[in-house]
Amino acid sequence: MTLSVGPQHPGSGHFRLIITVDGDIIVKAEPDPGYVHRGEEKMAEVRNYIQNIPHIERPSIIDASGILYPYVLAVEDLLGKSAPERAQYIRMIMAELNRITSHLYFLSIFGIFLGHSTMFMWPMGDREVFIDLSQMIGGTRITFSHFVPGGVRSDAPDSFADKAEKTCDYFEGRLKEYERIFVNNPLCHQRTVGVGVLTKEDAIKLGVVGPSLRASGVKSDTRRDEPYDAYDKVDFEVPVYSEGDSYARLRVHFDEMRQSMSIIRQCIKQMPKGPVKQKLPPQLRPPAGEAYARTEAARGAMAYYIVSDGGNYPYRLKMNVASFRNLIAIPYLLKGVHLADMPTVYWGLDYWPVEADK
């Protein structure tokens, strides 16, 4: 029997899965994305480098700083400039705050896909706390447009350090509760352990990125592999699990949130005083050439490939987003999985269709 899951289906987000089931087992799954395709790459060719910022972060407003970060780095690479040190730390704080909110969103949807509505509500509620925190720097709830080539738009207020410290303290306690209540119970184990196993070899072969990759035992994190901004000055661990199943993916998200909080704390301590924005001309005209910048966003390695012809507009801008790279793993993992596990397996891969469709 062939089932069309989505685009209007509680278990699919913004995309469609055409799955063939034999009894309760999925024998074939074919993703049908494109329901949110908005032509960002073409639009970027008719906007200048600053005008591109707001629409580029829209595909992933769940992790707005994460998707903007490599764009800014790529433009800086083309210009041959870099951000002042304080701006680098503020960028890192924003990126990590967004990582936490994005992971909390991941957790809540994971919960609803497991049939656990409390697991939807609690992380949603705690996400607001971090949104408040990033609102102090960014100014709006989720779409900040805060990073610009050559720095950030605005400095962090003085009260930020205190509030961040308090929030992190609060949230560490909450994380323990989450683990105790949602993860370490037999029902959750039964639904996730050994389900949708992505082996290390396959993860490498399919070029999976982000938490799914680390859950499969590959210790790869762009922040470590190719440290950008001040990531080489902070101390953090890359969580790795070797099982590669849904449970490992869930655990990676928990561990990453802890590491992010530790990075935020270190950044606040190490952050120097100084300007947050380099003086650049209002109309950026990078010299002809090309740049490929990548960062580790919440959902995995995010990369931009920009070709410049020396004009006001990018000649070609390619968004190589994490979700689109994980799309290939969906049909691969869903084969042989129970129908009931279909939403958790595909969501566990951190596939966010809006981001993948661009």
Add this chain to the structure above:
Amino acid sequence: MVKSGALAILVGRLNDVLQYAVGEPLNYLVNWGRIYSLWPVHLETACCSIEFGAASGPRYDLERYGVLEAFGSLRQCDLLIVQGTVNRKVAPRVRMVYDQMPDPKYVISMGACSNTGGLYFDSYNVLKGVDSIVPVDVYIPGCPPRPEAIIQALIMLQNKIKKQKFAPPELKQIETKVA
């Protein structure tokens, strides 16, 4: 049929009396039921769905107004919230979802993109406003709108429903299509 003018007046009066005694109170009751029981369709068209999720989260809690969080089947839903950009691929689906919902149904257009195309006004694949395919009751500006704005839109919709006239449900047969 009624030739006599007096009889016509009498029938008209009787109709008025019935409308006054039964119709209007019933209308009020049904509308009151409708405004506190708006169940949204689970249709996400783009990124505004995050803010809708946040709005049904604990801090904003749409269930105070009787709006359930993500609800399963569209056959039981009253409210279509178009959550963000509608592109050319999803537009026929939005219309199909709208057609399959039972009357009375209401549409909220959420976010600049679904109101007018917004940031994507010059994109080749984006509809310039969802109101070209479904009738919209309330528009929420913002990119994305804050959860408070969603709540405000709900209250505006409630005020609109309050003024509506009750029409009895009718039985229709529609063709279901499995896409």
Add this chain to the structure above:
Amino acid sequence: MPIENFEDFIKRVLEIVFWVLVFSPLVIFPLIFIVLPSMMGLIGIMIPGPIGVNDILAALADPLKSIPIMTEFMKTDFFKIAVFPGFTWAALIATGAILIERKLLAKMQLRVGPLYAGKFEGVLQPIADLLKLIAKEIIIPRRADKLAFWCIPFAAMAVGGALLAIVPVSKQWVVTNLDVGLVVAFAIMSFFPIIALVAGWASNSKYPFLGGLRALHQMVSYEIPLLLSALGVAVLAGSLNLVKIVETQSSIPFLLVQPLGAIVFFIALMAELERIPFDLPEAEPELVAGWMTEMSGMLFGVTQLAVYVKFYALAGLFTTLYLGGWYGPQILPPEMAEANAVIWFTVKTLAVMVLMMVPRGTMTRIRIDLMLKAGWGRLLFLAFVNIFIAIVVVQLGIVPR
């Protein structure tokens, strides 16, 4: 002057009542005295016994005279079926349960839940939902089996009501006191998955059909543990009559004698009721709304109400089998022993219902293969152990038979 708010509505209603009272002597009373005597035959069937036609006519003139009529009416089967232990009562509790469930779930999730429908804490939320559903369009898919589709909600309601008929609220308030009440209860219970399957088949759509099939699968896994765990109670009580089972628990509820059986029965009951973690037939993320996907308007409303009526009935069955039914300390004056019994039964049943609601906020959904494993591997084994415990208890003579 249109009605704009609640005060206007009340004013309008009072106005109508006033005019009706003014005009009723002119229109309604003559009508009654012409029409009623011709209908007396019908009323006579409903109220057997010493009440005659003249008493009813007299009661119309003198309201005080209606009290003996009411007490007589309350003894009839019609009253039992339609009003008190039967349908109306169950529907009231079911509506209350929906509200309690939503509020409880909201509190567990750090929310407030329904708040604005009704002036106080959203108490009128279920009424609002009901009013809306009544006024909603009913869509029948063209390729659906029309007759079967229309029948489903009412079949579900009938089956739920049939369960109500055998669950004793107190010694007096039981619709039918059957000698094989327990067996009948299980016979009725096994109808539900069939209704789900028919619903799925009649909708002629894939997701409802999958939901119906899952309901059948689920039945296979819980039905036998459910039966066997209740067998322990039958062994202890020495009877299949539900009233007698309660009466044997007058000193000690079977929960204390048979905790294992109670747990197995509780879990299997949750599965029967399709509540989280066992709500596989309507699992939202994969099956949309399961076998209820194509239901709309009042068809959905009635089905949902039937589900909650069944919820109440089965919680009542658990109370009957394990919690000592209507027995409890006397909190009302002795002459109101019946009311006391009813209160205790209701309180216990509501407690069981709330206990069954809690997992909805605290547990994830189970998978169908795990469900089968749990049902056949663990619950069945525990149920057998429980029967042996029951036999040993009976042999030792701990519980008086």
Add this chain to the structure above:
Amino acid sequence: MSAQSSLEQSLVQQLSSQFKDSVRSSSFKAKRFKITVDETIILKVAEYIRDQLGFDHAASVTGTDFPKDGVIEVVYHFTSYSKDDLRKVVGALAVRIPRDSPKIPSLINVWPSVEYHERETYEMLGVTFEGHPNLKRLLLPEDWSDIPPLRKDFTLPGR
């Protein structure tokens, strides 16, 4: 910096010496290198990059339209998970193919991760990847009948 650059330099040199005649151009900077080859030998180059150099997956496939030169440049970006020292390096393998008949062999057998990227490039730029098992429409609506949108002669409706 120098140690770092030497790695990229050596990689580029290795590739250039292996495929002398077919390499059109090559460049490198810190952590990045790019090599442009003929489309006829792209399979061989890719296999060499995977097996000998150890770049085990492709991160993206993309293309740029150059109507002035009459070519479309298809670029494969690849990197490595399994070799620690190669993780920081992102290589680019570029092919310039004529604009009017853009056809290149698919690299799906070398790097399976390119499946969806090649489909995207196919519909966005009209490049046909020969040997791709499932070269269908991916993101654009089903009734798309215009020229591929990322070609430079496709103008946006509002502009």
